[in-house]
Amino acid sequence: MNRIYTTLITLLITATFAKAQEPQKLSLKDCMDYAMQHNYTIKNAQLDILIQAAQNAQTASVALPKVSGKAEFDYFARPQSQFLNARTFGGATAPDVIVGFAFSVPYAASVGLTASQLIFDGSALVALQARKMAMELARRNERASVVSIKYGIIKSYNILAVAYRQREIVAKSLATAKSMFKELEATGKEGFVEKIDLDRTRVQINNLQNDSASLENNVQLLEYALKYGIGMNITQPIVITDTAVTEHASTAASLLTEADNYDKVPEYAVLNTVKTLQEYNVRRFKLAALPSLAAFGSLGTNYGSDKFADIWKFRHYESNSVIGLQLNVPIFSGFMRTNQLKEAKLNVDKTNNNIENLKSGIDFMAAQARGTLKNSLIQLKSQTENLKLANDVVDLAQRKYKAGVGSNLEVTTAQTQLLVAQNSYFSTLLNLINAEVDLKKALGLID
Numbered sequence: 001m002n003r004i005y006t007t008l009i010t011l012l013i014t015a016t017f018a019k020a021q022e023p024q025k026l027s028l029k030d031c032m033d034y035a036m037q038h039n040y041t042i043k044n045a046q047l048d049i050l051i052q053a054a055q056n057a058q059t060a061s062v063a064l065p066k067v068s069g070k071a072e073f074d075y076f077a078r079p080q081s082q083f084l085n086a087r088t089f090g091g092a093t094a095p096d097v098i099v100g101f102a103f104s105v106p107y108a109a110s111v112g113l114t115a116s117q118l119i120f121d122g123s124a125l126v127a128l129q130a131r132k133m134a135m136e137l138a139r140r141n142e143r144a145s146v147v148s149i150k151y152g153i154i155k156s157y158n159i160l161a162v163a164y165r166q167r168e169i170v171a172k173s174l175a176t177a178k179s180m181f182k183e184l185e186a187t188g189k190e191g192f193v194e195k196i197d198l199d200r201t202r203v204q205i206n207n208l209q210n211d212s213a214s215l216e217n218n219v220q221l222l223e224y225a226l227k228y229g230i231g232m233n234i235t236q237p238i239v240i241t242d243t244a245v246t247e248h249a250s251t252a253a254s255l256l257t258e259a260d261n262y263d264k265v266p267e268y269a270v271l272n273t274v275k276t277l278q279e280y281n282v283r284r285f286k287l288a289a290l291p292s293l294a295a296f297g298s299l300g301t302n303y304g305s306d307k308f309a310d311i312w313k314f315r316h317y318e319s320n321s322v323i324g325l326q327l328n329v330p331i332f333s334g335f336m337r338t339n340q341l342k343e344a345k346l347n348v349d350k351t352n353n354n355i356e357n358l359k360s361g362i363d364f365m366a367a368q369a370r371g372t373l374k375n376s377l378i379q380l381k382s383q384t385e386n387l388k389l390a391n392d393v394v395d396l397a398q399r400k401y402k403a404g405v406g407s408n409l410e411v412t413t414a415q416t417q418l419l420v421a422q423n424s425y426f427s428t429l430l431n432l433i434n435a436e437v438d439l440k441k442a443l444g445l446i447d
């Protein structure tokens with residue numbers, strides 16, 4: 001019976017492990033959705049929104065009443081003395097002697113409540129007004145983080161899709177070369193094939209096997225990059241499903257007519273929000289020159305005795321209370337406020353420069369992406385035609401060889417030229433895809 005249980009547990013563990021290792025199919029949308037839940041940069045950006053909400057609540061507390069309570073018990077082991085001249089009480093006839101008196105009793109206790117309410121403070125008023133903009137900055141930073149992560153995911157996904165396609169084509173070429181080698185070997189045994197033809201085909205197979213191994217390693221590295229970008233464990237096997245990379249040629253061309261719009265770019269919105277907050281800071285230091293007004297009040301009771309037990313007889317306690325207004329007038333702070341105001345204004349100027357620099361960067365990125373996209377579209381058209389012609393040449397060379405009117409060298413040369421055409425085609429396609437994503441980012445079209 002124990003052996004049966006052991007076998008069942010082993011089978012269960014094996015099945016669970018096998019299931020866990022099944023490749024997870026991922027579309028581009030799946031990757032985006034997964035990243036929104038698991039990417040740590042996005043998680044931190046979302047936490048920043050919650051942190052800003054907590055900070056806004058702290059700022060709002062400035063305008064709310066403050067209440068505190070205090071209870072105190074004191075034991076004066078040696079009460080402090082106050083010193084007076086004996087003539088103060090005895091008149092001119094009293095000796096001119098300084099006498100020490102201990103006015104406090106050994107035991108004392110007090111209980112009290114203190115409350116205060118800010119009525120007006122220019123700096124606090126501006127801070128309260130800036131809360132909404134501070135939250136907006138956190139949200140715009142979160143959107144900028146999301147767009148940046150999505151930009152990297154799209155690039156990684158598309159590069160991987162191209163690598164999948166290249167791997168497929170190299171595998172097909174390798175299978176064709178191996179099939180031809182078997183045919184040559186069989187024919188060679190009958191003495192109809194020269195050794196040089198076999199060697200030439202074997203060299204081609206070796207080269208294709210090297211290319212295949214290199215592509216396989218490259219695919220694995222690209223999968224690691226994609227999984228890291230979306231926040232997935234890199235040991236989890238995946239298979240991407242959106243591999244129709246040739247469709248980008250038709251969709252990318254429509255981007256060339258899109259107009260530039262800085263307002264759609266998240267980084268531009270972030271800098272403008274930063275500028276607005278810095279302008280609030282300028283106002284804050286200006287209003288710091290105004291007086292501030294606050295109300296306060298306290299209520300308490302206290303008692304003192306030379307006997308410890310009397311302290312707990314609360315009927316002896318005497319109450320006290322006070323209410324008042326406090327006006328604080330800043331007069332001179334050693335030029336602190338003046339220099340704080342100067343710094344705040346300079347920060348606004350600096351942010352203006354950053355905004356202009358960002359606009360120039362967006363213009364450059366858009367222009368560069370448009371130029372690359374235009375060139376790639378032109379080159380892709382010719383590369384597509386070259387690829388078709390190369391496939392036709394291989395097909396014709398193979399048919400001629402099988403009909404006995406062509407040579408192995410002709411087939412090998414045609415296949416080599418096909419591989420060159422394929423590499424050129426995919427290189428151009430990859431340039432086009434990257435330019436498309438770059439232009440979308442520059443135009444603020446990545447959602």
